[in-house]
Amino acid sequence: MRGFLVFVGVVLLAAVGWVWLTLTWSYSEGERAGYVQKFSRKGWLCKTWEGQLAMVSLPGALAEVFPFTVRDEAVAARINQNLGERVSLHYEEHVRLPTSCFGDTSYYVTGVKRVEP
Numbered sequence: 001m002r003g004f005l006v007f008v009g010v011v012l013l014a015a016v017g018w019v020w021l022t023l024t025w026s027y028s029e030g031e032r033a034g035y036v037q038k039f040s041r042k043g044w045l046c047k048t049w050e051g052q053l054a055m056v057s058l059p060g061a062l063a064e065v066f067p068f069t070v071r072d073e074a075v076a077a078r079i080n081q082n083l084g085e086r087v088s089l090h091y092e093e094h095v096r097l098p099t100s101c102f103g104d105t106s107y108y109v110t111g112v113k114r115v116e117p
Contacts, residue, residue, distance in 0.1 A: 019098060026092035027106075032066050033088040033115055039079055046101035049076040051109075053089060069103030078112045086115040 034055035042050045049070035054063040068091060070076045079087070090111035097106065 022094055022097050027095045028093040031088050031090050036079055036083055048103045050104050067105045068107045068109050069105045070109045082114050088113050088115050
C-alpha cells in the first residue's frame, strides 16, 4: 500500500511540474499587428479570453487570421478598449500544455499597444 501511495505522489508531482514548466517556459515570442475581429470569454470551468486577430499585409489582400488566448484580465481590458483599432499584440507561445483549461490556443497574449496610422 505504501508503494502505491509513493507512486501516486510521484505521478502527481510530475504532472504539476509539467504544467508549471509549460506555463512558465515559452517556446517562442513575438508581435503581431492587425485588427481584433473576435474577442470573447469562453470556457465551462476555466474561463479564458479567446480572440482572433485579422492581419492584412496590403489593402485589398485577404486577411490572415491569428487565433490567440488571453489569461490576464488587465490585458483583456486593454484589448476591449481598442476594439476596431489597429493594435500590436505581444505574445508568447507555450506548447504541449496538458489540457485546454489554460486556453484554446498555444499563443498567449501578454501585452497590447495601439498602432497609430
